[in-house]
Amino acid sequence: MPAKTTARKTKDRKERKDRNKDEGRSARILEAADALFCERGFAGTSLRDVAKDAEVNKGLIVYYYQNKAGLFSAVLERYYEAHGAALAGLSQEGPLRERIHAMLDGYFSFIGDNRRYARLIQQEVARSGEHLPLIRKNLRGLFEVVAGELGEALPAEGPLSPKHFFLTLSGMTISYFTYAPALKALWGSSPVGELALAERREHIHWVVDALLDRLERDAA
Amino acid sequence: MPAKTTARKTKDRKERKDRNKDEGRSARILEAADALFCERGFAGTSLRDVAKDAEVNKGLIVYYYQNKAGLFSAVLERYYEAHGAALAGLSQEGPLRERIHAMLDGYFSFIGDNRRYARLIQQEVARSGEHLPLIRKNLRGLFEVVAGELGEALPAEGPLSPKHFFLTLSGMTISYFTYAPALKALWGSSPVGELALAERREHIHWVVDALLDRLERDAA
Amino acid sequence: MPAKTTARKTKDRKERKDRNKDEGRSARILEAADALFCERGFAGTSLRDVAKDAEVNKGLIVYYYQNKAGLFSAVLERYYEAHGAALAGLSQEGPLRERIHAMLDGYFSFIGDNRRYARLIQQEVARSGEHLPLIRKNLRGLFEVVAGELGEALPAEGPLSPKHFFLTLSGMTISYFTYAPALKALWGSSPVGELALAERREHIHWVVDALLDRLERDAA
Amino acid sequence: MPAKTTARKTKDRKERKDRNKDEGRSARILEAADALFCERGFAGTSLRDVAKDAEVNKGLIVYYYQNKAGLFSAVLERYYEAHGAALAGLSQEGPLRERIHAMLDGYFSFIGDNRRYARLIQQEVARSGEHLPLIRKNLRGLFEVVAGELGEALPAEGPLSPKHFFLTLSGMTISYFTYAPALKALWGSSPVGELALAERREHIHWVVDALLDRLERDAA
DNA sequence: GATGAATGAGCGTTCATTCAT
DNA sequence: AATGAATGAACGCTCATTCAT
Structure with a gap:
C-alpha cells in the first residue's frame, strides 16, 4: 500500500x-x-x-x-526595473514639443503594458502604508525625468512649476487606466480596447498641445 | 478580555x-x-x-x-450623500467658462474637505473588487454633472468627448491629493498646506483656461 | 439538514x-x-x-x-501566590533547631504538594531563558526566608554563609522530587508513595541535625 | 534561500x-x-x-x-562517555573519609567542566519525557559508583540508605550549577568564578565531614 | 442597547524531513 | 559528503462573527 x-x-x-x-x-x-x-x-x-x-x-x-512583505517587495522591485528601462527610453532628442509628445506616448505605452503596476501603486499610494518608501523610490525616478524634460519651459516655482504639470500629466495618464474600468459599464464600450486606447492617446496629445500653446502665448 | x-x-x-x-x-x-x-x-x-x-x-x-461589509458600505454611503450635496452646488448659472471654473473649484473644495473619500475610492477602484458597484454609483453622479456641464461645448464621441475631459479633470484634481503626499519628501513642503492648495487651484484654473482656449480656437 | x-x-x-x-x-x-x-x-x-x-x-x-507567554506567566503567577502563602507559614517561633526543622518540613510539604511547580522551575532555571525574571522573583522570596532563619547561626560570607546552606537544603528537597522518579526503576519502589516520602523527610531531618551539630561544635 | x-x-x-x-x-x-x-x-x-x-x-x-532525536541522543551519548571516564576516576584507594571527599571533588570537577550536561539532564529529568531512558542510563552509572563507595558505611534501607545520600550529595553539587546563575543577581557576584567555585567546594567538604561525623557517632 | 464569552476558519510562519543531484 | 529545492503538518495568533445575557 x-x-x-x-x-x-x-x-x-x-x-x-x-x-x-x-x-x-x-x-x-x-x-x-x-x-x-x-x-x-x-x-x-x-x-x-x-x-x-x-x-x-x-x-x-x-x-x-522570506515572508509576505518580501514577496510584495519583489513584485514592486520587478516593476521598478521595468520602469527604469522605460524611463531610459522616454527622453528623446528634438524640439520641446516633440519631446514631450514622445515622452507621454512612451509613458502611456508603459502604463498600458503594465496596468497592474499602475493599480498596485494607486492602491498603496492611497493608503499611505508601510510600502510607501518603495513606491516613492519608483515615483521619484519618473518625476525626475518628467521634470527634467519640462524644466526648460517652466518656472521652478508656482502654479506652473514642473511638479504641477507632472501630477497633471501623469494623473491624466494613470487615472485613465485605473478609473476607466469602473466606468466601463457607464460608457458601454471597453476602455482598454485598441481603439479606445488610441482615442485616449489622441486626447492626451490634444491636451498637451493646448497646454504648450498656452505656455508659448504666455511667454510671448 | x-x-x-x-x-x-x-x-x-x-x-x-x-x-x-x-x-x-x-x-x-x-x-x-x-x-x-x-x-x-x-x-x-x-x-x-x-x-x-x-x-x-x-x-x-x-x-x-451587521458585518464588516455593511460597515464599509455605510462609510461609502455617507460620502455618497455628501457627494450628492456637493454636486448639487456644482452646477452654476452664467457663461460656460465661468461655470466650468466654478465647477472645478467646487469639486476641488469637496475633495479637499473629504480627502479620505478620495483615497478610499482610489484604493477600491484600483482593485476591481467586491465594492465596485457602490463605487460606481458614486462616480456616476459626478460623471453626469461634469458631462452635462461640458456637453454643450464638446462632441459626443471621440478624443474630445466629455468622458475624456471628465477623467482628465477629475484625475488632475484627485491625483493631487493622493499622489502629492507620497512626493512630499521630494518637494520639501507640505502639499496640503493652505498655500500649496491655493497654488494647485491656480494650476487647475490655468489648465482649464488653456483647454477652453484651444477648444474655442478649434471651433473657430 | x-x-x-x-x-x-x-x-x-x-x-x-x-x-x-x-x-x-x-x-x-x-x-x-x-x-x-x-x-x-x-x-x-x-x-x-x-x-x-x-x-x-x-x-x-x-x-x-493574550498569548502563550501570558499563559505561562499565569501558571507561574499562580504558584507564586501559593508559594508566598507557604513561605508565610515557614517562619516559626522557638529555638533555632526546632525552627529549622519546622521550616524544612514546611518546605518539603509545599514542594510535595506542588510537584509540578518544582519540575517547572527546574526546567526553566536550567535553560536560562526568557522566563528567568519570573522564576527569579519566585526564588528570591524563598531565599530571603531561609537566609533570614539561618542568618543568626551563620557567618555572612564564606563557605558557611546562608546562601550555600540555602542551595544545599533546597537542593536536597527539590532534587528528591525531580530526580527520584527517574531512578524509580532502579530502586523498585515508588519514590512518591507515602512511606517513601516519610523516609525522605527523616533523611532530611537527620542531615539537618548533623549540620547543626557540627555548627555547634565549631562554634564551641 | x-x-x-x-x-x-x-x-x-x-x-x-x-x-x-x-x-x-x-x-x-x-x-x-x-x-x-x-x-x-x-x-x-x-x-x-x-x-x-x-x-x-x-x-x-x-x-x-538521521533526525532531531538522533542528534539529541548523540549529544547525550557524548556526555555518557565523558561521564563514564570521569566515574572511573572517582573511586579511589584509602580510608573511607578520604575516598568520599575525593569522589565528591571529582564529581564537582566533572560537573563544573560539563555544566551544559548538568543543565541538560536537569531539564529532561524534570520533564519526564521521551528521552528519560537515555538519561537514566547516564544516571545509573553514577548511582552505582556513589552507592558502592558509601555502601560499606550505610544501611541498605531506610532514611540513611545510599540512595538518599546519593540524591543529597549529587543534588548539593548539581543544584549549585543550575540554580546559582538564577540567583546571581541576588548575590551580586558571579557564582561560577574561580573563587566562588572554590568556596562551594569547601562548603561541600564541610557538609560531608558533618555527615560522616554524625554517622560515626551514630555507629558508636 | 450593549457586553463579553465563545467559536472556527484562516492567517503568516516555522518546522522536521525528504529527495534529487 | 554535501546541497538546496520542496513538502506538509503544525505552530501561535487574528479574524469576523454568533450568541446568551
Missing part, C-alpha cells in the same frame, strides 16, 4: 516538473503574487492563494521570498 | 457615557471605520481596531452595521 | 456547560496548561494541546491569556 | 572549508547542538538554528544524525 502512494507521488512530481520546466517555481510565484496583489491589495491577498495560483507549495514562497 | 477591576471599569463607562452623549456610538463607529478603511483599506482594517478606536464593544459594530 | 446541525450544536454546548459549571473555562485552561508545561516544557507545549486537554476552543486561550 | 551572488558564495565556501578542516562538520554540528539543546531545551531548539550555528547545511544534520 505505501508503495502505491510513493508511486503516485513520484508521478505527480514528474508531471509537474514537465509542465514547469519553462518557467521555474519562483518566477511562477512572482507572477501569481503580482496578479493577486494587484487585484486584492496587500492585506487582501493570502499566501495560500498565491501558492494555489502558482501551483506551488505554501512553504516555498517563504523559502524564496 | 476579562475584567481586571470592576470598579475601574464602571468608572470608565460613566466617563465615556458623558463624553459620548452628544455623538452616539454608531456615529463614532462610523467615524473610526472611515479613518481606518481609508488608511489601511478594507482588508487591512479589522473590526477589533475599529472598536478600539471608537471605544466601543466589538459586538456593537455588528449590532449596528 | 442544517436544522440537524444546529440542534446538535446547541445540545453540545448545553452538555458542556453542565459539566463545566463548577470550574469555569479560564480555570480549566490554567489547569491544563499547568500540567502540560510541567510535562513538556514551554516550547514543547502547544496551545492546541492545552485547548484539547481543557476541552476549550483554541481562541479562548488567547482571549483569556 | 536562493543564491544571490554565485561568486560570493563560492568564496564563502572555500573560506569555510579551510577553517573547518581541523574539526569536521559532524563534530561542529554536535557542538552547536549541545550548546543549543542546553540553552533552549529539546523542543525549543530548531535544526535550522543548529545548522546556522554550525555553519552547515540543514540537510547535513539529517545525513549524519
